[in-house]
Amino acid sequence: MHIIQTSDLTKRYGTHVGKSVLAVDRISFTVEEGQVFGFLGPNGSGKTTTIGMLLGIINPTGGAFSLFGASDPKGLLAARSRVGATLETPNFYPYMNGRDNLRIAAAIKGVGRCRIEECLELVGLAGRAKDCFKTYSLGMKQRLALAATMLNDPELIILDEPANGLDPQGMREIREIIGILASRGKTIFLSSHLLWEVERTCSHVAIVRKGRIVTMGKVKEVVSEGTSVLLRAADRTTLAGAMERYPEVTSVRCTDDGIVVGLSSGDLASVTRYLAGQGIYLSYLAPHRQSLEEVFIDLTQDNADSMTKIAS
Amino acid sequence: MKILSVLLRIEVLKAVKRKVFWVAVGAFVVFATIPTVEGVRNTRRNPNLAYALPESWPDILGTAAMGPGPFFVAVLMILLCAPEFSWRTGRQNVIDGLSKERLYAGKAIVLAGLILFFIATPVLIGVGGTLFSPSEGGPAVIRSTDLSYMGGLALILLFFGSASLLLSALLRSSGPALGVFFLCLIAEEAVTGLMWRTGERLRAATQYLPFNVLEALGDDLVHYPEELAKVNTELAERGSGPWEFLDLEVLAIAALTYSSIFLAISFLSMRKRDL
Ligand SMILES: Nc1ncnc2c1ncn2[C@@H]1O[C@H](COP(=O)(O)OP(=O)(O)OP(=O)(O)O)[C@@H](O)[C@H]1O
Ligand SMILES: [Mg+2]
Numbered sequence: 001m002h003i004i005q006t007s008d009l010t011k012r013y014g015t016h017v018g019k020s021v022l023a024v025d026r027i028s029f030t031v032e033e034g035q036v037f038g039f040l041g042p043n044g045s046g047k048t049t050t051i052g053m054l055l056g057i058i059n060p061t062g063g064a065f066s067l068f069g070a071s072d073p074k075g076l077l078a079a080r081s082r083v084g085a086t087l088e089t090p091n092f093y094p095y096m097n098g099r100d101n102l103r104i105a106a107a108i109k110g111v112g113r114c115r116i117e118e119c120l121e122l123v124g125l126a127g128r129a130k131d132c133f134k135t136y137s138l139g140m141k142q143r144l145a146l147a148a149t150m151l152n153d154p155e156l157i158i159l160d161e162p163a164n165g166l167d168p169q170g171m172r173e174i175r176e177i178i179g180i181l182a183s184r185g186k187t188i189f190l191s192s193h194l195l196w197e198v199e200r201t202c203s204h205v206a207i208v209r210k211g212r213i214v215t216m217g218k219v220k221e222v223v224s225e226g227t228s229v230l231l232r233a234a235d236r237t238t239l240a241g242a243m244e245r246y247p248e249v250t251s252v253r254c255t256d257d258g259i260v261v262g263l264s265s266g267d268l269a270s271v272t273r274y275l276a277g278q279g280i281y282l283s284y285l286a287p288h289r290q291s292l293e294e295v296f297i298d299l300t301q302d303n304a305d306s307m308t309k310i311a312s
Numbered sequence: 313m314k315i316l317s318v319l320l321r322i323e324v325l326k327a328v329k330r331k332v333f334w335v336a337v338g339a340f341v342v343f344a345t346i347p348t349v350e351g352v353r354n355t356r357r358n359p360n361l362a363y364a365l366p367e368s369w370p371d372i373l374g375t376a377a378m379g380p381g382p383f384f385v386a387v388l389m390i391l392l393c394a395p396e397f398s399w400r401t402g403r404q405n406v407i408d409g410l411s412k413e414r415l416y417a418g419k420a421i422v423l424a425g426l427i428l429f430f431i432a433t434p435v436l437i438g439v440g441g442t443l444f445s446p447s448e449g450g451p452a453v454i455r456s457t458d459l460s461y462m463g464g465l466a467l468i469l470l471f472f473g474s475a476s477l478l479l480s481a482l483l484r485s486s487g488p489a490l491g492v493f494f495l496c497l498i499a500e501e502a503v504t505g506l507m508w509r510t511g512e513r514l515r516a517a518t519q520y521l522p523f524n525v526l527e528a529l530g531d532d533l534v535h536y537p538e539e540l541a542k543v544n545t546e547l548a549e550r551g552s553g554p555w556e557f558l559d560l561e562v563l564a565i566a567a568l569t570y571s572s573i574f575l576a577i578s579f580l581s582m583r584k585r586d587l
Binding site: 052055056057058059073077080081085086087089091092093094095096100103104105107108109110148152 | 318321322325326329330331399400401403404405406407408409410411412584586587
């Protein structure tokens with residue numbers, strides 16, 4: 001079953017022609033049951049806005065979406081009882097303690113008191129549940145938000161930057177919690193700009209840029225799109241310059257290790273022939289597995305960095 | 313039905329955990345108690361000054377309507393509604409499963425609760441006072457005129473509460489909402505003064521201005537025709553013209569219209585805008 005489906009979902013903030021911001025531009029994607037779906041994009045690319053529309057707090061200005069197959073207001077309200085979500089910063093009543101804040105969420109979700117204690121335990125806040133929310137550190141606030149999302153044992157969990165403000169220990173715990181939830185068959189949709197985080201936890205990914213999806217699919221497929229090779233030669237600058245002019249090249253990047261080149265075809269023999277023809281002899285050539293970070297940078301940069309800029 | 317009890321539960325929890333709520337309630341209870349204690353003490357000293365039901369209803373209700381009650385309702389309403397936007401807790405409530413409409417319904421419940429509380433408290437304190445008073449009252453404990461005055465009080469509180477809900481929904485932050493609220497109080501005076509000086513026709517129209525409608529609804533003479541007749545006879549003896557008010561029905565409809573407009577605009581704003 002499609003858990004989330006959007007078609008041409010659009011949001012424009014403001015109505016003034018000059019001043020309005022097109023935050024989300026005809027986004028279409030589908031999240032299936034059991035997927036851990038990463039929603040990646042640089043700051044201001046429209047991740048929060050997209051999630052806000054799914055959660056019913058931001059009114060779309062175009063397109064449509066469905067949750068658990070429901071797209072009418074009544075069906076969506078019912079579907080949202082199967083969702084647990086956080087959006088941007090944790091939003092709680094600052095004058096109430098952690099437990100009372102969860103009591104409000106629990107009342108809305110219609111769950112009992114013992115579930116509150118379970119969730120507090122799960123996120124490691126049981127010892128501080130009596131303290132006022134405003135005295136919490138950012139990481140503790142994030143944990144409380146995570147506890148609130150899990151109160152109703154949701155089938156779909158939507159997390160907006162869940163690792164924001166957490167220490168490495170906390171990040172690992174989040175990753176573990178996500179792993180446990182995924183292994184129980186829950187569907188998880190999370191936005192992040194922590195690429196290695198997404199690469200490790202997600203099964204699927206969509207990369208957004210300026211409100212549009214630039215690539216989408218299984219993490220493995222997105223990462224291995226095209227061929228990428230690592231090259232070394234005596235003179236790096238001439239090597240890079242020569243590869244820039246090579247017809248089948250898609251990207252050239254200078255790293256500590258050497259030059260990483262993206263190719264549209266897997267024909268490495270013609271690369272060596274081409275370089276030898278330019279008087280450049282390779283000391284090293286190996287297939288290179290791109291990280292999600294590299295894919296992300298490639299796809300979300302305004303102009304692919306020119307070699308001269310990198311070399312200087 | 314279940315959703316109403318959920319809304320009631322969460323709104324009560326939000327309020328009772330708030331210190332400023334108890335400060336306001338405490339201050340109001342003190343305000344409401346002072347005139348009653350005064351009344352009971354006076355009647356003990358001087359039996360001619362009766363403090364008994366139903367004769368003392370105009371005093372009890374007059375204190376509630378013309379005293380600080382309406383301001384407390386307005387301020388509390390703003391403090392309980394506006395921060396839901398600035399803290400983004402209203403947003404979280406919707407994420408947790410309330411619709412925007414239900415979030416609004418929760419605030420309507422707060423409004424109803426405040427109105428009930430700010431009527432019930434002075435009434436209970438006043439009635440409690442009569443138990444300690446030696447004076448004897450008339451045959452009925454409450455008359456239809458007293459109920460009418462109570463209705464007037466409810467309309468005044470409804471007006472202040474719904475205006476505050478509107479300010480909260482539009483301004484989304486308690487500081488600016490309180491600021492604009494007090495500015496409106498001042499502006500109303502100025503506008504009335506200006507219209508009063510400008511001419512006969514505008515002078516008649518000032519009667520329909522919100523605060524003049526409320527002032528009339530809070531005036532005991534509007535609700536107790538015999539009292540008004542007495543006052544006017546005295547005035548006539550002294551050669552002055554009589555007091556005149558708009559009809560009670562007209563006043564009630566005007567107040568209800570204002571409140572309904574405020575409630576409708578706040579509902580539409582809350583539904584249409586992003587949280
Ligand atoms: N309430 C608003 N009014 C006007 N513009 C807004 C509003 N909220 C967001 N935007 C704009 O919409 C665009 C997308 O914002 P959004 O918060 O969705 O980005 P994001 O991908 O979540 O970014 P980040 O990674 O920084 O959280 C940005 O250009 C932002 O300035
Ligand atoms: Mg964001």
